[in-house]
Amino acid sequence: MDLYKEVGNKLITTVVGSYPVDSLNYEDALTRAVNDQMGAGIDIISDGQVRTTMVDLFAQDIEGIELRGTSLKPKLPEIVGNLGYKYPTTIDDFLKAKELSEGKSKLAGIIVGPTTLSYSLDVAPKFSLTKYNNRNYLIGELADILHENAKELEKAGADLIQIDEPCFSVLQKGIDEKVKFVDRVLEGIKVPTKLHVCGNISKIYKSLLNLENVNILDHEFSGNPNNLNTYSKEDLISNEKIIGFGCVNTMRETIEPIGDIENFIYKGIEHFGKNIIVDPDCGMRLLPYEIAFGKLKNMVIAAKRAEEKLY
Ligand SMILES: [Zn+2]
DSSP states (O other): OOHHHHHHHOOOBBOOSOOOOTTOOHHHHHHHHHHHHHHHTOSEEOOOOOSSOHHHHHHTTEEEEEOOOOSSSOOOOEEEEEEEEOOOHHHHHHHHHHHHHTTSSEEEEEEEOHHHHHTTOEEOGGGOOGGGGSHHHHHHHHHHHHHHHHHHHHHTTOSEEEEEOGGGGGOOSOHHHHHHHHHHHTTTOOSOEEEEOOSOOTTTHHHHTTOSSOOEEEEEOSSOGGGGGSOOHHHHHHTTOEEEEEOSOTTSSSOOOHHHHHHHHHHHHHHHTTOEEEEOSSOOTTSOHHHHHHHHHHHHHHHHHHHHHHO
16 A cells, blocks of 8 residues: 555544454454444454453563463563564454455554563563563563564555554653664564554654654544644654544543544644544543444544545
8 A cells, every 4th residue: 555645635544453342252352343343434444452451462472471460350461481472363363354354444453562561561570580671671572572473464464564652652761762662663564554652742752753664653632632732744744754643532431423523633634734544542442332333433424524525
């Protein structure tokens, strides 16, 4: 997909990733996530990340990490040995979603970012692996492992690869160093790439412009309208960046009216130009099912209306 050419002519819709599971088993939840996203008319869908939490989903694929939490008693996974790439469970889910979508929708491959993953792991004291107590060393090893995952997703046919680094917006220091690990995960990836960082990005957005291997910078704007006052159109053009414009609030359990979403999209275009694609603010896993589906449907209609008017 020639992304830059396409975004100028079309308002592409996508998702951040997760979708409600309720009491469904993961296969049924995955099927529902794919069917609903396609039913709503989303251009680039996901597998719904329904199997488990984002951290556990990737931690289970890494050698040297043990999962300890249960749904009733969440607990951080623990580093118990040398880390290594094991098996891409996420690829199985990706392939299942691909089969279900029958090539009628584009499909994103989603990977947790190495910095966020590093802050979501404990190091077992009995292994006293001092090298893993060095934060940037640990992030570097995780980045190399997640890079394998990115390559596998691309090989499996991902139309877009997304990295999630929610922790970037709350990092106190060292953002410029941490940003480089995202580039490392995406090194050599040929399909369009997206970095999702939710929260307030006013302190960190300038660092994100330096990313070499990221095409789309994706943030929440509906729940965090201050984020509108960050990047300038010139920033985006000179750094060849597209904005992933979060335009429905994933923290609020009400469905935004179509007209409100449409008006908010115009606001996004006013700030960032037509260099945007639209999606919800963040993952939808924690929303009631009907609300999540309703938000997607209204978002697509709003985007279509905005597209008819302005493109
Ligand atoms: Zn998020």
